[in-house]
Amino acid sequence: MLGLNKKDGTLLLIVIGLTLFAxxxxxxxxxxxxxAQFNAGYPDLxxxxxxxxxxxxxxxxxxxLTGYLSFGHAAFLGAGSYAGVWMMKLxxxxxxxxxxxxxxxxxxxxxxxxxxxxRRSGIYFSILTLxxxxxxxxxxxxxxxxxxxxxxxxxxxxDDPRILTGGAEGGNLPVPSLFGLxxxxxxxxxxxxxxxxxxxxxxxxxxxMIAAFYLAIRIFRSPFGMMLxxxxxxxxxxxxxxLNSRPYTLAAFVISGMYAGLAGGLMVSMDPLAGxxxxxxxxxxxxxxxxxxxxxxxxxxPVLGAGFIKYFENIFSKINDQILHGWFAFLPxxxxxxxxxxxxPFIGKGWHLTLGILFMLVVIFLPGGLVxxxxxxxxxxxxxxxxxxxxxxxxxxxxxxxx
Amino acid sequence: MGVLEVKNVGKRFGGLxxxxxxxxxxxxxxxxxxIGPNGAGKSTLLNCLIGKLIPDTGSVMxxxxxxxxxxxxxxxxxGISRVFQTPEIFGDLTVFENVMIPIFAKRDGAxxxxxxxxxxxxxxxxxxxxxxxxxxxxxxxxxxxxxxxSRGDKRRLEMAMCLSQEPKLLLLDEPTAGMARAxxxxxxxxxxxxxAKRNITMAIIEHDMHVVFSLAERITVLAQGTPLVEDTxxxxxxxxxxxxxxxxxxx
Numbered sequence: 001m002l003g004l005n006k007k008d009g010t011l012l013l014i015v016i017g018l019t020l021f022a023x024x025x026x027x028x029x030x031x032x033x034x035x036a037q038f039n040a041g042y043p044d045l046x047x048x049x050x051x052x053x054x055x056x057x058x059x060x061x062x063x064x065l066t067g068y069l070s071f072g073h074a075a076f077l078g079a080g081s082y083a084g085v086w087m088m089k090l091x092x093x094x095x096x097x098x099x100x101x102x103x104x105x106x107x108x109x110x111x112x113x114x115x116x117x118x119r120r121s122g123i124y125f126s127i128l129t130l131x132x133x134x135x136x137x138x139x140x141x142x143x144x145x146x147x148x149x150x151x152x153x154x155x156x157x158x159d160d161p162r163i164l165t166g167g168a169e170g171g172n173l174p175v176p177s178l179f180g181l182x183x184x185x186x187x188x189x190x191x192x193x194x195x196x197x198x199x200x201x202x203x204x205x206x207x208x209m210i211a212a213f214y215l216a217i218r219i220f221r222s223p224f225g226m227m228l229x230x231x232x233x234x235x236x237x238x239x240x241x242x243l244n245s246r247p248y249t250l251a252a253f254v255i256s257g258m259y260a261g262l263a264g265g266l267m268v269s270m271d272p273l274a275g276x277x278x279x280x281x282x283x284x285x286x287x288x289x290x291x292x293x294x295x296x297x298x299x300x301x302p303v304l305g306a307g308f309i310k311y312f313e314n315i316f317s318k319i320n321d322q323i324l325h326g327w328f329a330f331l332p333x334x335x336x337x338x339x340x341x342x343x344x345p346f347i348g349k350g351w352h353l354t355l356g357i358l359f360m361l362v363v364i365f366l367p368g369g370l371v372x373x374x375x376x377x378x379x380x381x382x383x384x385x386x387x388x389x390x391x392x393x394x395x396x397x398x399x400x401x402x403x
Numbered sequence: 404m405g406v407l408e409v410k411n412v413g414k415r416f417g418g419l420x421x422x423x424x425x426x427x428x429x430x431x432x433x434x435x436x437x438i439g440p441n442g443a444g445k446s447t448l449l450n451c452l453i454g455k456l457i458p459d460t461g462s463v464m465x466x467x468x469x470x471x472x473x474x475x476x477x478x479x480x481x482g483i484s485r486v487f488q489t490p491e492i493f494g495d496l497t498v499f500e501n502v503m504i505p506i507f508a509k510r511d512g513a514x515x516x517x518x519x520x521x522x523x524x525x526x527x528x529x530x531x532x533x534x535x536x537x538x539x540x541x542x543x544x545x546x547x548x549x550x551x552x553s554r555g556d557k558r559r560l561e562m563a564m565c566l567s568q569e570p571k572l573l574l575l576d577e578p579t580a581g582m583a584r585a586x587x588x589x590x591x592x593x594x595x596x597x598x599a600k601r602n603i604t605m606a607i608i609e610h611d612m613h614v615v616f617s618l619a620e621r622i623t624v625l626a627q628g629t630p631l632v633e634d635t636x637x638x639x640x641x642x643x644x645x646x647x648x649x650x651x652x653x654x
Contacts, residue, residue: 003524221522222521222522223522224515224517225518226496226500227507233495233496234491234492234493234494236487236491237493237564239475239479240453240476240485240491241476241484241504241505241508241564241568242479242480242505242568243504243508244513248514255518
């Protein structure tokens with residue numbers, strides 16, 4: 001299918017299925033139930049899932065394939081965001097020019113940073129990218145205020161020219177749209193006590209993410225992708241094989257920078273506001289966590305990691321003591337309070353703690369990330385199924401190594 | 404005129420004259436060994452040939468062009484492949500991919516942005532890689548991850564990677580260093596096999612006399628950074644100067 005082998009084709013179909021049916025899959029609990037707070041199927045969060053998925057897919061092309069750990073990728077996301085908002089201020093509220101400009105600006109920006117940073121490798125490369133990103137953040141926050149809006153961030157205003165569509169009509173700020181289709185438009189489907197929301201913005205992001213994922217598969221399976229893995233494996237051998245690793249790493253850096261720009265462009269297409277904090281090192285660190293948590297160097301890993309972290313950030317942080325009291329209400333009073341006190345540091349504002357512990361567990365026990373966990377579970381289930389099917393006779397054979 | 408012409412090459416590290424006035428000519432289709440005791444300047448000379456070091460004086464001409472000041476990948480593209488002391492392979496990649504990469508490098512040059520094509524569709528590359536693996540008897544291991552190969556197989560794979568580029572000159576840097584006798588003999592057999600199958604020019608830097616005398620057609624003896632003698636193996640064996648340099652024997 002589409003030039004992919006069977007395994008990759010299946011993977012792509014799974015991703016397409018998961019993203020298109022996400023409004024159902026993420027809202028498994030009825031609206032009125034106790035568990036409704038675990039529903040993640042609201043437009044804002046679903047958009048963030050796929051946008052950060054794109055960000056992580058792109059980051060993985062650099063980190064997963066070449067092993068160059070960039071700690072400054074948020075700078076490209078921020079640059080893309082600013083470019084996107086400027087397009088909406090200057091041209092029109094259509095998201096297409098905003099997204100295209102975001103990708104181009106982030107691409108150019110990453111050529112500049114990549115060209116300098118890639119003169120070093122290992123920790124020095126990481127530090128250089130971090131330094132550049134922090135520099136961009138500081139500039140956006142102060143000196144570049146006319147372009148970036150400084151502390152308040154860059155936002156739309158009523159007197160923007162918007163030369164393609166004319167100024168704002170009436171006293172309301174216009175909203176981003178795709179040829180008249182407004183990004184914030186939603187369609188609610190009520191089935192019994194379940195509510196599913198289908199949002200235009202989400203589906204625009206989802207389709208772009210599927211395209212980005214497809215492109216990533218092609219890059220992974222291409223000769224170019226093979227060379228990038230060769231860079232990670234042995235640069236010495238690479239140069240003595242007649243290959244110049246510098247342009248390969250720069251190309252990977254720019255591609256992942258453009259993915260980050262795309263994510264930034266989509267972010268402002270959903271909510272036309274760009275702030276400098278988007279470039280801060282915490283944002284760069286987040287995408288590193290997503291990629292490692294999901295499984296660096298795997299195709300689906302970064303998307304899983306992005307979803308996982310965003311889910312934690314938005315759902316776990318909402319749980320408060322009151323809800324905990326509700327959960328432990330069946331216990332005697334003293335015990336109930338003790339349990340609540342025990343769990344309290346891990347929820348609400350403490351979600352970072354839970355995430356940190358989970359991250360440590362994954363890195364220690366599953367170096368391949370969530371994908372490796374999935375593979376282990378899959379292998380285990382497969383072996384058990386085989387055992388059951390073949391009965392006692394196979395028991396002896398199964399004790400021998402599987403592969 | 405040889406394929407590789409080294410003229411008056413000198414290299415100084417601080418107060419140490421590592422190489423002083425080395426002249427060397429490697430003729431086409433010969434196996435030329437460069438031997439010498441520890442510290443004779445063998446590795447320095449090799450590093451000057453492949454662009455890792457730039458000599459202070461003299462010239463290194465390969466195939467009529469100077470190699471000095473060129474980057475390692477450019478020198479490789481000129482037709483010099485190198486086998487390392489410890490096999491340098493792409494450990495994370497499969498054996499098959501390891502052999503495909505040099506063939507890609509040979510066809511597409513130092514860089515090509517072929518990011519949308521699929522590796523499996525590059526028929527001419529995959530077929531050439533299969534032929535090469537068959538040549539070195541490793542076709543059955545093609546899907547094995549290279550880092551899990553035995554040391555002998557790693558050496559074999561590295562050799563296959565270099566040969567798949569059809570180099571005009573193959574440089575071998577102590578190909579048997581740290582090997583057991585059996586492995587050393589296997590490597591000698593492999594090199595003899597390669598030599599018999601294709602007409603190839605080889606330059607071997609070696610410490611082990613057994614290897615040198617079983618392979619070389621021409622030998623240069625290096626001592627304290629200068630060539631002592633250059634001759635055929637038969638003449639080198641009994642040469643008094645060589646004995647002196649190696650054993651420190653006084654006559």
